[in-house]
Amino acid sequence: MPFNRKDKHNPGEIRPRFKLRTDHTKDEVFELLNSFCEKDDSVLGRKVYDQYYLDIPNKDRHFWSPELRVTLEDDEENEGYTLVRVMVGPQYTVWAMFVFIYILLGLISIFGGMYGFSQVSLGNDSPWIWAFPFGVFLFISVYIVAKMGQRTGRDQTLHLVSVLYHSIGDHKLERVEI
Template sequence: MTQKVPIKSLLSRPRFKVYTNLSKNEFIKLIKKYLDQNSEEYGGYVNREVAMIRVRKGKDKYWHPQLQIRIEEDEEDNSNYLVVRGIIGPKPSIWTFFAFLYGLSGAIFITLGSYTLSEYIVKNESVWIWSIPFSILLAMGTYFASLYGHHLAKYQLGRLYHFVNIVLNAADFYENHKN
């Protein structure tokens, strides 16, 4: 029985949430086993709560994505289900950097733009008029840089999606063939 993880799009930090009857230890062992078997392609670590998986491709580039898997027991339902949540996206440092650049461009636009508008209304001229196109260019540059990074990481996104599908299909197989 093969099924695919329900990810609607690989465009912007795709997330998934699936359930399995495996215990935490069984699921962790399954991830570790697959990481060991495919150590030339995948790297990362697994602990009791989280797994972090990366595609190995020569040296790890700054823009390469990673797969974060959170393993938790289903507390909403008193069943024996294990909830596996995942997100495929850039490293936290990249995500923070781009958020900073968007915030900076917004702050420049609002702060200096307001000052420019006030000064222009009062004096009919402003030396800060450059701040408005600068903030727009900064936001657009950040957006296009993120698109370029996404383009560069497309192969790794696909490989991480493949990793998720293989591990969860193996979990499904293991679950169906338990005693």
């Protein structure tokens, strides 16, 4: 789901990112997002330090529901403009679970494969030699599950991006190449 890329065929993108430019100040953008989220019950908004999170309400949320993390910073190249950096991703618990699974699979595959290869090179039979190919298979399987989950949350993702555009104002936003 590459929202802001010229090359729209990036199948490996797990947490899509895009960048916008607006002539509003950071405080104005936070206020616009906050006021829009208070009026619209189809989205939850919360400010955490210098970031704003757009979420799906609990009644509509499922395991694969996305969240938008909006980070604002002053545009150094164009004075008087604010850069709106957006990252679309799963809830942090889901993201942490997948990172843990990837790390665990990687460690078991590499060290199990090394142990199995060393045993085979010494002339011993070892079922650990299959750890690396089996780990690669599981790694690809987990990746496919993650992409299917991303597709499940696609409508909610598009809704959150639409809320972002409508809250700040379509005419005040300009896409910036990352």
